[in-house]
Amino acid sequence: MALFSQLLLVLSTLTLARSATLGSSVVDGLDFSSYHDYPAMKNALERLVAKYPSLAKLHEIGTSVQGRKLYAIQITDYVNTREIGEPRFKYVANMHGNEPVGRELTIGLAQYLLSRYGTDHRVTSLVDNTDIYLMPSMNPDGFEKAYEGDCNGLVGRANHNGVDLNRNFPDQFSSSTSLIQPETAAIINWLKTDPHFVLSANFHGGSLVANYPYDNSPYGYSQGFYSKSPDDSAFRSLAYTYSKAHATMSLGHQCQGDNFLNGITNGAHWYEVSGGMQDYNYLHSNCFEITVEQSCCKYPKASTLSSYWRSNKESLLAFMEQVHTGIKGIVTDNSGAPIANAKVKVYGINHDVVTSSQGEYWRLLTPGIYSVTVEASGFKSAVKQITVTSGAAQIHHVTFDRATRTGSFSS
Template identity: 45%
Template sequence: MNFFMVLLILFFISLFEGFLERAFSIGKSVTGFPLWVIEISDRPGEIEAEPAFKYIGNVHGDEPVGRELLLRLANWICDNYGKDPLAKMIVNNVHLHILPSLNPDGFSVRKRNNANNVDLNRDFPDQFFPLNEDLSLRQPETTAVMTWLRDIRFTASATLHGGALVANFPWDGTEDKRKYYYGCPDDETFRFLARIYSKSHRNMSLSKEFEEGITNGASWYPIYGGMQDWNYIHGGCFELTLEISDNKWPPASELPTIWEYNRMSMLNLVASLVKTGVHGRIFSLDKGKPLPGIVVVKGINYTVKAHQAYADYHRLLTPGQKYEVTASSPGYKPKTTSVWLGENAVTADFILIPEASSGGKLLRSNCDCNCGQPLLTHFFTDTYNGITFTLVVVVAFLCFLLQRRVRFNLWKQRQSSRRSITI
């Protein structure tokens, strides 16, 4: 069954099940073959205040197992949306994108590299060495992925490879090109995500070569220009490199078994975006509207950006720890809260207060209730009569109502079962 027939079947299945998926191309290969993406969501093609996940397969043309498994994954989710709680949760709460084949040209001739004989997993800008800085020399498949990440803000992702059985996490290289464990700022979180895949797999966690079936890339063998590190640094996306089959090109008869071994791992990794971590939105107190900003966690040198339109953020973290989370935005006072992250996700919404300039005027504040400090000072310095006092009370009460309204709107928007706090 060819790729286009699979897409057609998925479309009709989705119509029958009561939701839609869509297929679109993010670009073309060297020979002009479209790089098709399957998007699965209860609102495909729309932007929502929820995390997005992407799977990419067939980065190397001679590793087709990932391509086949991703087509099966798309079909399974669509077919089981009305029957399986996990499928329904993913569709309703995650924007899932699946690119079955990044290297269709290499696949067609059963070779590792693309039609220009370039290894696509060595073609991304590198943090340690000035590789691939010339945009005109970058491969079209690489450029397509980089543009894709500028258009869609992915929370996490994974690429599917073959030739081993292990879940690989950053960093993939070292500063001196030597082989040793070199963890990124979110090393604990990446180990947690890698274990989700490994322990859900039929036998990956039983590996005698890799403890728990996971490995730091640089401690296995360093690479440079890889997609994984670039995603984390430039895309704000937590990416794993999954080696899902010891045999790069197994007989077709083995695919059903490989699929069953990997199915729950693939599903659970996507579901982890909803089941754990700290999620929320940032709002302005003066307007009560979404406020683009950033979120940082004390002790971890990594910044997560909130969405420009909906101001939602999704911060993946290792469960079983206490975290100090700070939200900030230019012109507003940052706010910090302590969050105990248990086995379930936590929702932490932030309401930021405008900063005051040296002249006492509020920055970015258009509050209709005129509840700023200059107004109060004016009242108390000009007169002390009872009328003024009454007006101050009224103003304070109106501000109180405004904040209550913001909190109530947040409560109405929250439809998940996460533990929720507003700061």
């Protein structure tokens, strides 16, 4: 009888251990037990849209070489109505098909935001005040070729035509020898949509660091050259926001060969990339984008995915909240009609943003004192000295008087 009791105890212990192992893949109600292949990813996104039709919409941004759709799920409180003054934000993952941790994190983030809307104050505030877009896979063809457990390989990295998509965008310093790929063209066209995105990050694997522009320099592949953008201060702050909120990234020595102070790096200072997506975002739209390397192993085993969610969840939310910093406003004439394509200039920072078709602008800035000028064709410019503080973006509307042809800040 004692032997039977001992056997029952052993079986019970094994059952509990197995349950604990299985349960470890579920975090915050999200199941990270396996990777989503293309049909599973599509179904997961479609189920979320069906379950939360007032908060989520599925967009087809483009098509891969092999005909797979590039899906982005939009999440916001009035998903069928454009809310004036609400900034657009995006996460793009799986640009390299064999680096899929971000693919799973964006799918998980979509579920996390939607399931907690209305009960979690932080999530509700983000969804109410941000037009969020999450693209789990920019390179679905490459993902289908890659294989789980391949930490350092190249299988599936490129698209079906063998082109590295993060070397395929038009570059300010060099000319690409590759034709623009369908996946690249899809992003380029997406960036032209009105209003422009304000903030973005794209996810990679193979290291653990938040990388910011510029990725390239006029000096070619000279490793160690710091290629500073006009908004270097803002980009360093954005990258550090992600890094410091991460479980270990800010320590800077997490992967073999890594040596990143505070877990951030200027792209070219690390190694030069010609034709990168983050630089293109910054130079050809209003969008500030960084590149986040999320895992030492490019394609880790699915059994580790829940740990990546735990490590990145706070970073994903904290970085998204940065879209609501700096200054923002609406530019109109004195009758209230919006003025599109007005330029918002900041003295000492040689990078302008332009207003949307509704006159909206968002200008990310670190705390400090700035001289801000708004220029509109046919008018005398509006100029104001603004003290930017940390926290929520300050609102500064601008009005141009059609009688006097002058502009002024109205707040």
